[in-house]
Amino acid sequence: MQNLCMMCGKCCKSITTNYSLDELKQMAEQGSEEARVFIEVFKPYKSVEDAKKAQPGQVEQILRELGQSEDFDINKVTFYYCPNLGEDNKCGIYEQRPECCRRAPTGPWACMPPGCGFEGWQFEEREKIKRKVRKLKEYLITAEAIAENGMVPGKDMSVEELRKIIDEKIKPWKKFGAFLW
Numbered sequence: 100m101q102n103l104c105m106m107c108g109k110c111c112k113s114i115t116t117n118y119s120l121d122e123l124k125q126m127a128e129q130g131s132e133e134a135r136v137f138i139e140v141f142k143p144y145k146s147v148e149d150a151k152k153a154q155p156g157q158v159e160q161i162l163r164e165l166g167q168s169e170d171f172d173i174n175k176v177t178f179y180y181c182p183n184l185g186e187d188n189k190c191g192i193y194e195q196r197p198e199c200c201r202r203a204p205t206g207p208w209a210c211m212p213p214g215c216g217f218e219g220w221q222f223e224e225r226e227k228i229k230r231k232v233r234k235l236k237e238y239l240i241t242a243e244a245i246a247e248n249g250m251v252p253g254k255d256m257s258v259e260e261l262r263k264i265i266d267e268k269i270k271p272w273k274k275f276g277a278f279l280w
């Protein structure tokens with residue numbers, strides 16, 4: 100992926116994970132290196148409200164995006180900032196930065212702050228996935244329309260089996276609204 104970072108530094112000031120701080124601590128105790136590094140490098144804001152005050156707009160946007168997920172639980176959410184970000188928005192530990200920083204953004208739906216240089220890339224990638232999902236749905240609708248005795252013509256497969264296969268393919272995108280595309 101092309102590096103589209105404009106070094107605004109916003110993502111280093113509004114970091115969050117799918118796990119609560121307690122869960123991260125537990126994971127670190129159980130040997131997770133990623134959790135250990137995360138706790139060591141990033142500093143938690145005292146509350147979500149504090150994070151909102153420090154990074155207005157940005158924290159709200161992240162919460163909105165996270166809220167679309169079925170398993171979202173506001174009580175689990177902690178925001179962090181990184182003390183290694185310099186005043187010039189450069190990373191003070193660039194060569195040793197954690198894996199999560201190297202991988203960001205992890206995908207088209209990764210929560211990035213408004214105005215992030217990856218916004219356009221994320222939009223294009225989302226659209227590509229939406230197009231694929233639509234094609235699968237169209238394929239199923241066509242198969243249903245031309246089915247003979249519940250079987251897909253030319254395939255050794257029932258429409259029901261095909262529906263299950265297509266549902267499975269669409270499933271990873273369900274939490275992003277795939278069943279409405």
Ligand code: SF4
Binds near residue numbers: 111
């Ligand atoms: S928010 Fe986006 S553009 Fe800004 S520093 Fe992070 S990755 Fe770069």
Ligand code: SF4
Binds near residue numbers: 110184189190193
């Ligand atoms: S380690 Fe560097 S890249 Fe990662 S959040 Fe901190 S300043 Fe940003």
